[in-house]
Amino acid sequence: MEIEQTGLKDCLIIKPRIFEDARGYFFESFNRDTFAQKTGLSGDFVQDNQSFSAYGVIRGLHAQGGEFAQAKLVRVLKGEVLDVAVDMRKDSETYGKHFSIKLSADNNLQLYIPRGFLHGFSVLSETAEFFYKCDNFYNKASEIGVVYNDRDLNIDWLIPGGDESISDKDEVLNSFSAL
Numbered sequence: 272m273e274i275e276q277t278g279l280k281d282c283l284i285i286k287p288r289i290f291e292d293a294r295g296y297f298f299e300s301f302n303r304d305t306f307a308q309k310t311g312l313s314g315d316f317v318q319d320n321q322s323f324s325a326y327g328v329i330r331g332l333h334a335q336g337g338e339f340a341q342a343k344l345v346r347v348l349k350g351e352v353l354d355v356a357v358d359m360r361k362d363s364e365t366y367g368k369h370f371s372i373k374l375s376a377d378n379n380l381q382l383y384i385p386r387g388f389l390h391g392f393s394v395l396s397e398t399a400e401f402f403y404k405c406d407n408f409y410n411k412a413s414e415i416g417v418v419y420n421d422r423d424l425n426i427d428w429l430i431p432g433g434d435e436s437i438s439d440k441d442e443v444l445n446s447f448s449a450l
């Protein structure tokens with residue numbers, strides 16, 4: 272398992288060690304001790320989530336606030352997404368900055384998104400199965416969000432205009448400046 276920095280503190284790219292042979296491949300998708308040793312973070316995740324989406328879907332930008340803030344370890348089981356993390360930690364040097372990366376079933380890359388970040392992804396393949404670990408439980412009352420096409424964030428989701436598929440809930444999320 273290798274760790275790569277993203278330029279946003281504690282937001283990390285994780286490259287698992289893949290064992291390939293004539294049958295196919297094997298890799299440890301998560302090992303708490305290895306994760307903790309390589310990242311210096313606890314790795315105590317308590318909830319796993321999975322979603323399925325078609326091409327053009329953009330889920331996000333979401334987070335949970337306060338005591339229910341969540342760190343997430345995200346990856347793609349099938350297809351390809353553009354994954355986006357936005358630093359909303361007011362005291363961070365990279366406040367308001369975002370990092371995006373293509374995660375796919377081919378590259379097996381993972382992204383660790385710390386507490387204090389907004390998260391979202393766009394589906395670049397015909398369909399995508401998205402899986403992620405959270406270090407805090409879902410708490411609907413603590414949900415916060417920023418609209419995907421926020422002018423200040425200016426995120427390129429790599430989805431041509433008109434092809435986006437957004438939930439009614441996400442269409443009316445706040446601007447980043449209103450957070």
Ligand SMILES: Cc1cn([C@H]2C[C@H](O)[C@@H](COP(=O)(O)OP(=O)(O)O[C@H]3O[C@H](C)C(=O)[C@H](O)[C@H]3O)O2)c(=O)[nH]c1=O
Binds near residue numbers: 320322330
């Ligand atoms: C997040 C969540 C949702 N739900 C229920 C609530 C809704 O009835 C249904 C769909 O929820 P939502 O439309 O919020 O799903 P996404 O748009 O994929 O939300 C996620 O999108 C971005 C990418 C994230 O990083 C967050 O983890 C999460 O907000 O699942 C649960 O029961 N438990 C949960 O942990």
